[in-house]
Amino acid sequence: MALTRVGIIGFGRIGNEHAAWLAGASNARAVAVADATLARREKAAAAGLKAYERVHQLLNDSAVDAILVATPTSMHHEHALAAIQSGRHVMIEKPMALDAKSAQALADAASDRHVVISVFHNRRWDIDYLTVRQAIASGRFGKVINVESRLGQWSSCVGPAAREYRPNWRNEAAFGGGGLFDWGSHFVDQLWQLMLPAKPLRVFAQLRGNVWSRDCDDFARVCIDFDNGAVGMIEINTTTTRPLPRWHIDGTAGSADSPFSLAFDTNEWAKLTFAASDGSAPLLIPPAQAGLNETQIWEAFASACQGNGKPAVEVESVLTTMKLLDAARLSSVSGSTVSL
Secondary structure, three states: OOOOEEEEEEOOHHHHHHHHHHHHOOOOOEEEEEEEEEEHHHHHHHOOEEEEEOHHHHHHHOOOOOEOOOOHHHHHHHHHHHHHOOOOEEEEEOOOOOOHHHHHHHHHHHHHOOOOEEEEEEHHHHHHHHHHHHHHHHOOOOOOOEEEEEEEOOOOOOOOOOOOOOOOOOHHHHOOOOOOOHHHHHHHHHHHEEEEEEEEEEEEEEEOOOOOOOOOOOOEEEEEOOOOOEEEEEEOOOOOOOOOOOOOOEOOOOOEEOEEEOOOOOOHHHHHHOOOOOOOOOOOOOOOOOHHHHHHHHHHHHHHHHOOOOOOHHHHHHHHHHHHHHHHHHHHHHOOEOOO
């Protein structure tokens, strides 16, 4: 079987995780990294990967077929564009870029160079999201009225970042930090797809820095109106000691919610308790079948690079997510609703 050899730009926490996921793939493998930090290069070398200090050194390595961009968000456009221009296929960690214009430019560049481009929106296959999607599609809720998707904790989004390189960058606007770009980019991506075939019409958002950062948002609330009359909301609140349910859904046939897990256990998030509008006893909605795991997402990408099929996440779909993130940031600054 052909093997797609992957170079990783940015070997921090998530870059290291990708290398582990790739190690289990049947048709792809991490072979090299570029990282500005000596300690991270040493970690990569200890794992058997070639380690370069500069991005151009990695892109000059003829043994690399594809590039993963796993640097801070503000660097995604620069690094992905350089990889595309070198003729490499590109996987980008979410969010794709700082704004929709930059994301579209990358999609266009990849099309011009006839290379595969994708974004690692792995949470499209989280069991909780798939369970909610299946319940809505089955008609369980009747006409959907309201969908709320939340993450709550008393802790910043920084989490277990690699300590060798600016571990607090997710709280710095210059690096593309903040809850909206972190968990929020996943949740916005899930929400608009959950509501298909309805289309988003308007966005109203409140992004605030309160505790962990004054520079960018540690509280993000994004409300979206859809053209079928339904409303959706995502909320990333890292400033609460009383997290609200992970999911809450209302429809004409009843409502459901699921517990939040401070361990981010998606199986807990998938425990949707449904209360019918006819007053019948509450019931636990059956979980959906498991979706793709991270290694399988890489396998689909590698197959696409080899000319077989499409990546699990097609870039055209991510452009909608980027437009919604743009609208949220504009709405928060203006204090008004933004039409799409």
